[in-house]
Amino acid sequence: MACVHYKFASKLNFAIATFDGRHISLGDLKKQIMGTEKLKAAKCDLQITNAQTKEEYTDDNALIPKNVSVIVRRIPIGAVKSTSKADAIRRTEPVMGTSTVNDDSSASLFLAQLTKTANLAEANASEEDKIKAMMSQSGHAYGPVN
Template sequence: MPCVHYKFFSRLNYDTVTFSGLDISLGDLKRQIMSREKLKASRSDLQVSNAQTGEEYTDENTLVPRNSSVIVRRIPAGGVKAASKPSVPSGTEPVRGTPKAVCKNTASHFSPH
């Protein structure tokens, strides 16, 4: 019976998903892995890549050939979001707050008469 060998990135050993036919769609492979591992699709998704080439399978309709080995990573449902960079003020940005006028040598402008 045809199969695909998978392992989670953090694990040492491969497990096997069996199916009928010459290949399995990425979507079906993910569903079978999630079922075997008792993962909920509402909480996480799976990122699957070819173990030999490192190529990531992204299209749910992509056919994964039988006897392939894949590496699986669990990701948040909805995909991985890019982390936002913290804003670092540069010397050209205005300082936030109440604007104040700065006067040099104010004592010479206000000499009492």
């Protein structure tokens, strides 16, 4: 019997998912974890990350080798799992020849949402956006209303 050790990010101890063979598909691992933990598939999805390499498994057909430790996070259905550096650059830098009015308003709207985020370290944004949000958050206590 082969196994994958998994734990939720908020828990301390690992649990074990057992299977036959040398690897298990991501979709099968998610189903097994959801069944074991009594989670409803309609309410959330699972984000699986390798505990040692920090590699996030995104394709349901991805094969996870036996005896690997993974970190599991529950995410809302339809949430963006991850963005590449190219997506972050596209979000912060306007493309040549395009109007920047819509880009600036969407960027400021994104920054306003990011400013309300409690944990910026785990936010799904570029490092520059996180720094801008942190600077904005740190100045709120000294605003004119206070």
